[in-house]
Amino acid sequence: MLSKPFFGYANPKFTYELLSTSLPRPVTITSPPVVTLMLPRKMGGAASPQLKPGTRVLTGQLLTWDDAPGPGVVSSVTGTIRQVSAHLGDYGRKYTAIVVETEKADEFDEGFAAACESADLSGLADYLSGVPGSPDLHQLTDPQKPIHTIIIYGGDTDLLVDTNLFVVKSRMADIAKGIHLLKAKAGAEKIVLTVPGESFQNFDGHFEAEVIAVPNAYPYGQPLMIFYQRFNRILDQGQTFQDQGVLFMRAEAVAAIGQALTEKRVPNEKLVTVLDKQGRKRLVSARIGTPIGEILKATGITLQERDRLVLGGPMTGTAVFSEDQPVMADTDAIMAQDASRITATSDYPCINCGECIRVCPANIAVNILVRFLEAGEYQEGADLYDLYACVECGLCSFVCTSRIPILQYIKLAKFELAREVPVEEANE
Amino acid sequence: MAKSIVQEFTKGLWKEVPPFRLVLGLCPVLGVTTSVQNGLGMGLATTFVLLCSNILVSTLRKVIPSKVRIACYIIIIATFVIVVEQVMKAFAFPLYQTLGVFIPLIVVNCIVLGRAEAFASKNGIILSIADGLGIGLGFTCSLAALSAVREIIGKGTITIWGAPLFEGPIVNIAHTFPDFVPFEFMVQAPGAFVCLGLMLCMMNLVPSK
Amino acid sequence: MNNPKKLIVSHAPFWHIGSAVPERNFNIIIAALPAALMGLAAFGIPALAVLSLSVASAVGWEWGVNALAKRKNTVGDGHAVLIGLLFGMLLPAAAPWWLVVTGTFTAVVIGKLIFGGIGANPFNPAVLAYAILSVAWKTFFDFDAQLIHYSLDFTPFYPLTAAKAFGTRAVAGIPLTELFFGWQIGGIGAGCGLALILGGIYLIARGFVRWEIPLSFIAGLFITAALFHMAAPEVYAGPMFHLLTGFSLIAAFFLAPEDSSSPVNTTPMLIYGTLGGVMTMLIRNMGQYPEGVIFAVLLINLINPLVDKIRPKAIGKVA
């Protein structure tokens, strides 16, 4: 953690990890006793018999709620379903959690190999949307909102996290294959690979994608910031990357797609950067769905009461309440924080010191914006004080003297506004 | 009935005391409360106008057509204001001089028009008298209280019918506390706002019920 | 998914730089202390009494009004102490007790709490209190009249009044070093240029005050004073004299850069500071009062929200 030096005139500067020395060797967790698979849909009425507790599932088997078309999840292990329950994710996203008791040996399902033969992207998308890196391939098949640019970020979006850069540096062949597939089948005009500026020369010209260098300073790897750098505009109110024709994808996801097509099997091991309480880090490779507790055990981390467990990096991650949460396809990092290192946020009023203004990469008048957001005036914040220019890097909260949870207010405001607009449109 | 007369009378003294609870009629409240004499004079003048206009409006409430009621109220109120002004000019000339433009401005004091519109035009004479008296006395007391605070702090005196009207009682704190130096800010215009604000704040500490 | 361990769940980011409001206020207090101590050295025990009473009563008002209004007790953040200290440093050493207590009431309650507490005050509370009180009780803020009974071993008149009334000649005999080391009549903590500059440098180095406001304030004051001096050297004293007398330096480092009443963007900070310096000199040389800092600071406090609208365009905004 960076703390304020005694002579604190200059602004704090953060840089992303560069992995410039020799690559670390990931620890592999082969067979956890249970895994939890997250089916991205609400628990409905009658489930198909294959989801009944006691049913056996194979590695690589596509599980859906019923026979009707809908989201599915690919089992990462072979075993027996023990429990199916509802799970509420962040921002009210609903999941169906499927707990599978694993068997020692893997037995592979052949459904994916068959889908490969058809070579139709929508058939593959069902299988591949849940691979490590969580690429949303369904967006590529949506005829309403065609994607013209796929941006693959080779660096990581948060501090201290090595996952994607490690993949870029160690699995170039898989990535090249993945990019080739996307180019051939996705119909996107342009595929862009972003890499940290320092290693630009290592990658430029090696892929069928345009390689661009991203400054190594935080938060230039944030998707919103990359979008701004690339297109010189921001996502305004009500806009999404998808309806701007842009799809962001992790390097790990592209590598997984390439690997899947080579091996004709769905990859199921997620690479995770594990940050322990002292700030040391390990790379861990684990089956998707492995409980975080298992990973902590393998890396020798013990959590006490009032510690904090974060999925993702220190600036933009999500704190979770239980070690039983599974590693998901988009979990790039797991961070454990000791109770003594946690700075509590407060409801102290803004004292207008201006630290946030000086640190903000988006030039937002944060001091005024936060006063609007505290009062619940979200629309005014968006109209007058550039709420939507925010790239959600969290630096303002990091430096805030009054310790106001500014980023939380901003994300809440965006969430609330996104929720309100459809209601208003519906009324019209 | 008897109970409700008492109620209508007392509500103006505390529950709906104009400048503090209703926050009405602030112009004279801020303008004239530099001495208790002025405050009381203004308060009593307003009370008189309020009482008379309430009586008259209440009496004529069945006669006045609703379309021109505001015009009628204004005529009634203006008449009484001019009466007050002339009488004051004749018998309390120094007070008339200090209150100056605020006396004619009673016409547009929203308390007077407000009571005529909201109360007297809907209620009987007895009730309207009670209401007018209550609100008027509440207004007078508020003005007196505010001007007392401002005068004591700002000038160190309490002038109730002071010279040159009558050589009446002027309590001068300087006699009791020779070290006292008046805080002139309080009798200046910004002091009026600050003082009114602080008194409003004090009133809000006490629940109105 | 039931786990007996209770983990802390909060929103990102999970790091914090470690700064806090009390730390900030206490650092400004530390920076102000040398100047206050120099004031004690110059004026002796009465100054100590004024300063102690000022700090104590400011804390008392804050605590009392918070209790009365049933709000959270905010004495612990040190802001009341800071206001009390700065207000005390502006007063003459002979200020009577009731003046100090009324002053801190004006500063803490009218200057800050009725606007909603820390961070919401449109004016610097200490300066607002000084302005109100000096308008109401002129004689008690006349440094010459107040300190007449003191035997001081340095120039026994308030330099600014002398310069205003009798022109440059009256103050030509005062050595600038005497002013710089604080041997002059004035506010308790406002005299010693050396201590104030040291405190200011400490604040700037530690990042509690940005350099823009103090430096532009001093530059504005210095240049305006120099222009006046060049125009009529007999009437208007020189820029160094004006920089080292009165409240110039305490305003540059402690009064003008007060957090909630000063701008946060770079250009506005420069405008704000420069305007403060220029206004100070205009009031001193052309106005009615010998000291112009107080009203200059209030004036720039007023324009603060306006100038702070000059800010860099947010990314992605064309207009």
Add this chain to the structure above:
Amino acid sequence: MGEMIKMVLVLTVLSIISGGSLSYLEKNLKPIQEKQIMQLVKGPAVRQILQGASNKPVDDVLTLGEGKNASKVFYGVYEGKPKVVVMESEGKGYGGPIGLLVAIDMEKQALHGIGVTTHTETGGLGAEAKDNPEWAAQFTGKSINKKIQVTGDGGEISAIGGATITSRAVCDATNKAVATYQEIKPQLTEKLQGVAK
């Protein structure tokens, strides 16, 4: 239609009653009010202008003319002789009539001083005519044989900054008073001689 008539009727009746009673009131109160003004406003002003006079200027009033044309004249006795007379006059100011007292030194044929009594001018601007004695002092010693004017009109009186209308009104009122004085001078001299005895 009936409603219309009722509206007009009620308003008319109310106005008539109101106007009638007010004029009655004013008629009855006028003398008392004038006495008050005399005591509290004009009295001090007259005393101010006639400083050093050996008589009691407020009580010694001469009434000239009859009925409607009656005008009051105060006078001051200096060195045993009633040298200075004070005329009342009125000018049209920015906010309404300005009451003015004009003192004329009969021997020197010059103004002895002026004083504003009643006015409704803007505070800080027009009201300076009353509140700023230095401005009024400009009039002292000006000859009454010459028209009194502000500098802008070619005279010698410098107008109050931002209140030219008020300044002109005071000058006009002064000239009016001088004119009246010239008119009634013979009568006045006669009466004053009676007083001197």
